Each structure stands twice: as C-alpha cells, then as structure tokens.
Amino acid sequence: MPPNTDPAQAGAGVRRLLAVALVVCLFGALMATVLTRAKLEQGLSQIIQARVVSAARELARSVERAQGLGLSLAELDTLPALLERHRRSEPLLDRIDVFDEEGRIVASSRADRVGAQVPGELRRVAQVSDELPWAVASDDGPVAGVSLRTGYGLVIGHFGLHYAERELAAAMAVADRRLAGAAVVCFGLAALSSMIAVGWLARRRAAHGGRSPRWPLTAACLLPLVLAMAVFGLESQRAFSEQLVPQAARKAAALGSGLAGLIERARGAGFSYRSLYGVDQAMRELREHNPELAFVAAIDAEGAVVFADGPVPPDVARDDISGRAVVPLADQGQRYGSLVFGIDPAFVRALLADMRLDVAVVLLVALVLASELVRHANGTAPGAPDGALMRIRAPVFTFILAEELTRPCLPAYVGRLAGSDGEAAAPLVVGLPIALFMLIVAVGQPAFGRWSERIGRRRALIIGASIGAVGFAGSALAHGLIDLVAWRSLCAAGYGIVFAAGQGYVLEQAGSGRTRGFAVFVGAIMAATVCGPSIGGILADQLGQRATFALAAALCLLALAPMLALPAQPGHPPQSAAIGAGSLIRLLANRRFAVLTLFAAIPAKVLLIGVLFYLVPLYVAELGHGQAAAGRLIMLYGLLMVVLVPLAARRGETFARRLALVTGGLGVTGAGVLAAAAMPDQAGLLVLVGLLGLGQALAISAQSALVGELCRDEVAHHGVDAVYGAYRMLERLGNVAGPLVAGALLSTVGFGGAFSVLGATAMVCALVSGLVLARARVPLAVARSAA
C-alpha cells in the first residue's frame, strides 16, 4: 500500500486523534471527580451519622434513668418533653419519634406525629437491631435510633432520631467548589498536554505513512491523565481535610459528652476523679470504634494528664489547636478537668486510600478506551487497510459496553424492583429476567442473523441499537418486575440483533480473511467486557442503578453514530438455513457430541452465567461490599479471558490435548466454585473468579475444535455452519439455565450450598465427559492414520 500523503486526509486523521485524547481525558476527569466527591460525601455522612447514633445512646440512657426516677414511658405526657430536650441538645436533629413493634408512633417530640406509621424499612431495621444503635436512610430522610427491650427480649419502644443533612449539604457545597476548580485545572492541563503530544505524534506518524506503532499515541493520551489524577488526588486530600476534620472534631465532642457523663456518675457514686478505674480502657474502646481519634486524654484543672490512650502531645492542655475537641469536666460550676480528643489528620489519607482500587480500575479502563479509540481513529481513517472491517469495531464495542455496564447491578436492581416494601424478591425471581434475556438471545440469534442478511447488516445494526436504547431507557424507569422484564426483553432483542448483524457484517467484509475478521469482532466484545462491568459497578454505587441504565441507553444512542457511518449495503435473501429441530436431534444422536454438549459445554455456560453474572453480584452485596467490587470481579474475568484464551488456543493441537483442556477447564472452574464455598469472604471470590476465568479460557477454543472433530460426518453432510449453529444454540441454552439453576439453589440451600452443589456438579461432569470421550480417541486416531 502506498504511503498516505494526502494532506487533507492526514489533517482529518490528526483531528480524530486529538478528539480521542480529549475524550479519554474527559472520561478520566469525570470518573475521578465523581469518585472523589462520593467518597467525601460518604465520609462526612458517616461522621454525622455517628454523632446522631451517639445522641441516640444518650437518649436511651436518659430514658432508663428517667424511669428509675419515676418518670416513665407510660406517663406519656412527660416523654415528649424529654424527647424535645434531647432534640435541642444536638443541632442535627429534626425530631425524635418513639414507635412500637407495629411501627405506630406512640410519642414524638412533634405532637402531630403521634399515631402516624413509620416507613416499613425503619421498622424492620429497628426490629433486628437487638441492643445496638441502628441507622438507616429511610424514605423519610436519614434516621438513627436505639431500641429499649425488657429483660426477656420484648420491645418497650424504638427511638427514631430523624436528622437533617444540612451540615452535610453545606460542607459539600464548599468542597464541590474546591474539587471542581481543582478538576478543571488538573484535567484541563492534562487534556491540553495530551492533545499537544498526540498532535505531534500523529503528524510524525502521518509523515511516516502511518506505519509506526500505535502505542505511543495511547501512551500520550494516558500519561498526562495519570499525572493529573495524582495531582488531583493531593488537592482533594486538602479539600477532604478542610471539611472532614472539623466534622470529626464535632463528633468527638459528642462522644466526649458521653464519656464525661460516665465520669460524672462515677464521681457521684463517691469515687474521686483520680481514683477512677478503667478510664483508659473506655478510651481505648472509643478509639477502636472511631479510628480518626489520634488520642483521648483526661486532664486535671492544671493541665496534667490523669488518664490517656494514644500518643498524647505535650501541648494537650491548649484549647486553641484545630482538629481537637475539648469537653469540660465540671462539678456544680467548678471545673476540675477536661477531656481532650485529638483528630488524626492521617484518617483523611486512609479514606482516600480506600479509593485506590477504584482509581486503578478507572485508569485501566481509560487505557483500554484509549487504545480502542486510537485503533478506531487509525483503522477507519480514509485509505487505511481493512477500513470497512475496522469500522464495525467501535459501534459493537460501544453497544456491548452498554449491556456490560449493567451486569454488576442487574441482580440487585431486579431484586429491589420485584420485592415489596423494601424487601428483596426471592432469588428465583431475580434470576428470571437474566434467564429470559439469555433465552431471547439464544433462540433469536439464528433468526436475527437471517433477518439482518435480508434487510442489510447496517440497517439491522441501527434497528438493533435503537431497540436496545429503548430497552435500557425503559429499564431505567421501570416500576416493577413485569415492566422491567418487558424492557429487558427489548434489550435482549437489541443485543441479539446487533450481535448477529455485527457478526454477519464481519463475515461479509472479511471475505476470505474470516479469522482476522472474527478477531476484530471478538476483540471489541472483550474490550467491552473488561471496561463495562467495572465502570458500571462504580457508577451504580455512586450515581445509582437507574442512572447506570440511563447511561447504557445513552451508549446505545452513541453507538448509532458510527453505525450510520457504515457503508450501506443492500440486503439479499439469506443463504444460511434455519436450524430446525431435526438437525438438533440428528446431532444429538451422535453420542459423543451429546456427551460433549451435555456434560461439558452446557455445564460450563451454566456455571459462567449462573455464578459470575448472578451469584457473584448478589454474594458481593451479601458480604457487605458495593457493586464496584462486583464489577471489578467481572472485569477480572474479562481480563483473564483476553490474556488466556489466545494462550490456551495455541495448546490444543491434538484430540487428546483438546479433550484435556475441555475437561480440565471444567474441573478448574468447578474447583473455583468449590473454593468460594469453602472461603466465604472476598479472597474466596477472588479465587472463584480467577479459576473460573482460567477454566473457561482453557476450554473455550478446544471445545469448538472438538465439535468439528466429533461431528465430521455431520459437517460433511450439513455443512460447518449448520453444525456450529446447532452447537451454539445448545450452548446458549446453558446460558438460559444458569441463572435459573443458581436461583433455585440459592433459595433452597443458600450461597454456600449453591456454590458447593454447582462446583461438585462441574467436577462430576468433567469426569464423565473425560471418561466417555477419551474412549473415542482410538478409533479417531485410526481413522486419521488410515486417511
């Protein structure tokens, strides 16, 4: 191919690459800002919540004491005054309600609340709280509380302290200005330097005829972004300190008044301040529960330390140092000492360090995104080799990304919508929409393929993406299970159409270079598998599940642009025949094919979909981690596939080796699932996903190849496409069964049981298929040598 020397074309290519640099930087900036802001908000609201919880504890103490003094809950006319007194003592509090086991408000600091019903969520949290204070974000705003119970466990009353997030909003407004400023400066500079670097590289590349490697362009997009993130991180730490340290000091003062109250009681019992016992231990417990406290000290009127825990600085008696809370200890106006709480500025750093996994994920995705976009900009530049083929990559990537975004949050979203009164739905119900999606894709695929052939691949792609956009938008707005299932069916139809049409497009454009065509197609899907779940998990945690679905709809619309730019081709009558039930039955009559399908291919898919896309997101939530953690795990699977599949594909040269890869892969997958049953924590999940990825990667190519070997006669009679079409169809039925089987197991034997049963079944299937098919090797080898 002659060097591309047309200056107009070269200029267009440079402009496209500049746009790539801008998009990557914008993505990084947005994600970093959203993550940082959310972390700050979370830190602040936790501190504020702790203050209210400590007020709740005080209230419980005071109610119990009031009862001892003859005041009681039964004498309801005194209770509202007590509640009102406590409400006024903590400026965060709006009102305090006392409600019974049925959720009816029996007393309140606001008289008009009596007789009203508290939200069901609140009642449920209070009921399971036992003796510990609880906190919940109800429909009625945030509430913290305690429950008083009789000596035999029956509830006397639940105390709900409703508080406003005014202070949170004020602090966030200040922080937002600061973070926005920092983001504009850091990422603006990064975008500028990326564009300068990319522009220079692109011109040089154009001058060399576009033959230099692509990676310097990707690096030029990314390096300024990495630097900007580091600087932005430092700057946000300052913003965090400004807002969090004073809040932490206010919380410490609230904790301090509790401790001071105990000291007061002990002195009232006739023990002198200095003779008190276990003060340091009480301080140690406070510090264990509130890691932001660097030290707690009790000093006397002269400033000498009487009791302390943690490293107490020599200037402990000074009360003009920021990041400290001082609570006076006084007896009838006579001050005999103080409690001093020091805030550890490092706790802000720890909070930011919590984000490092998320930031690493963002950078990894930015890397994939940058290389994908650079590839697109280069590959589809006018005059580029394979231009028409490469054009399919960007729309397929963008469209598949939309579906992948929703993977980590879909089960929880279904559970929430299908459940009633804040309670999640039954596991099997949660599995249904996932199974239905798989069913539509599996059954519809061949039909979608022929249809897209008839009307033209481009038109089919556009229709598919539009249907998908409607489906995701509808899912984002869904009210309940029924309409969600309807919208998800549209998503499935869109997915099936885009998948089939994209595949068809690749085959038509690639011509004889089928393998290379498929590499382009599979590469786009793999990139989306790596990027989608991790970013989707973060977005679902920070912006919510509905926003994530809305974003998926937007991505579908975005995919339309490169689809519209595809070359228009007229449709033609389909050449491939439909897969009839007859051909399926004929194939299954081949005993060895049946064993391979039923004992290896289908179980592998059941495990993949049932475990990775269904059980893992639910289990991660059960372990108390966010959807971002689920997204990272699904991403890990995608990464392993990207890295391992090509390696494993090179290993399968003989029948024996392929069989070993298939059965070994299934066995490894089973072992991973069993590991999750044995280790009920995040480490177990990591092992599970690691082995699942390894197992699937080992088996995937070898399994396809085995089908060809085991079905030589059928291939000779019906053609490769018919045999593989039938095989894929059967395999996809495993996708359908996955969430249903996993859901049924989850509802009967729980997570541990489901993992155990699925893992053990995989082992047995691996054994059966290995034993049966190993015997098939000899005649085949004979047949080959004879040929």
Next chain:
Amino acid sequence: MTTRRRLILAATAAMAWPALAATRPQRRLTICAVTYRGRTRVEDGFEAYLAARRVPADIRWHDIARDKARLPAIVEAIRSERPDLVYTWGTTVSLGVLGPYDGIDPARHLTDVPAVFTLVADPVGARLVPSMASPARALTGVTHMAPLDAQIRAMSSYRSFERLGLIYSPSEQNSRLVVAGIEALGRRSRFEVLMRPFPLDGAGRPDGAGAEHLVDALQQGGAEWLYLPPDSFLTTIAPRILARATEVGLPTFASTEALVRAGALTGVVSGYESVGQFTAFKAEQILIHGRSPASIPVETLTRFSLPVNLAVARRLGLPPPLAMFDYAELIDTDGGTR
C-alpha cells in the same frame, strides 16, 4: 424504687403492644398461685403483666410459709378449686405441687391442670423437666440463673483474676452442680478455683460456725474474688460471710439477688419483676393463645442486671470500671439506688 421501675417496664411493655390482642376468653379465668415465703417481687411482676395485657384472670393465693408439711392440704384445696392454671414459686413448692417428671404420684401431685413454675434455679437438676427445650408434660416455667460463663465474664470485667475462691454446702445438689460448672470453666479459661465446703455435722447438715475462717483461708490462699453459688444454707449466713470478706479486702460476687441484697460487691442476677413478667408471658401463651405447656420451652431471661453495692466498693477501694457505670444498677445503702 426498683420495684416501681420494673412495674413501669411491664406497663410500658403493654403500651408497646396494644395490637396483640388475641382471642379473649368470654369467662374469667382462675389461677392458683402457691408461694414459699409469702408474696415477693416476682408476684408483683406476674400480676402487673397480666393486668397490663388485660388477661381476665383472678389469682387465688396459697402460701406454705416455708413449711413443706402444708403442701398436701394446699394441693387438695387447689383440686377443689379447679383452676385454669397453677403457678408455683421455687424448687421446693414446684416439686411438692407438681412432682418430679419421673416420679409423679397422682395422689400427692396435681396432674390435670396446666402449670407454670418460676424461680427454679435448675429445673433439669431438680427433675421438674427432662430438658429445658421441651418440658414433655403439662408444665413450663422460668429459671432465674444467669449462665455461668456470663457471670465469670462480668466478674473479670470488673477486675481480672487468676484465682477464684468458693464457699458452698456439699449437702446441696444445686450448689454441687454450680461448683462443678465453675471448675470446668476454670479449666477452659485458665483460672484456679479454691474451694472451701462447709463442714457437715453428724446429721449431714452444713455447719456455719467457722464461716469467717473459711473466708480468711481463701484470702490467705491468694483468692482474688469470692464467688457465692445459689446455696440455700450459705444464703442464710451470707451477711456474716460478706462482712468478713469486705473486712479482709476480698471482693464478692453473687449468683442470686438475695446474696446481692445481703451485701455482696456485685453479681449477675435476674430482676425478680422481670422473672415474674416472663412467667406471666408464658401463662398468657397457655391461657389466651391456647398453646400446650409441653411445647413451651423453659427459659431464662435474655438480659440480666448487674447490681453494684457502692458502699462495699468504696470500702474495698475498688470502683467499678468506668464503662460499667453505663449499665450497672448502682445500689448505695447510704443513698439508695442511683
């Protein structure tokens, strides 16, 4: 003071569940209650609960005034009264009225009336029921003993120790069971148990004449706490033992409320009103909700109180750990409960 507080608890409990009204019987119900030494705070709690829950029951009181010989006459009287439920207080009365599960004598024991017993320290050891989970006969009840490990935990959170002293009557089965339990805990939690049983006289009865010497011996042997098991004989001479222990600087830990009232430093005990309320709760299950007593497990409270005698603590120079001021029930003989 405490009485009122407990009563209030019952009343508030009632306030908290007004909607739990079940099928109310049309007629008034009759409960025959048999006590050992007159009315106690257990009965206060029992009555307060029934009243707060509006259980339409009349209680007819019988008391044996510590005299077992009165039991047969009372059993006869109850037979003629044909009550809906029988209530029995303590091990002696409960066994006397209801008999051991493996030795019921229809002539002496009530067999055809559902029963609730209360304040029985060890219902299985006393052979009232074969197991706590299922009484297997038409009775159920409430025991007031806190679990031993909870008692030991409370003791070591007051002041940690390595050597624990014990005084008990070898003639009392209940005491022997508790002592064995403490020894087992000591082996597990690695503390040493020093035991001083009361000597027995010719008739096999414990002799308390040298009780002060037992305390001294334990203190000199290095005991850091003196544990007082639920021992009837020990309870009768507890004031002497406790006074001596405080004098020689040995902190004391009580297993029953009576021992705390006698002047032990602290203990883990059931509030008698709570025990009474819980017993009434079980009575309500039988009378109003129609549950068979055999299907209702014998239980103890879920929460116990931790009384601290402040005067004793001051005299010993052992203030409770600061955190304990949050949940302990402070008793000050100079100034009342705080």
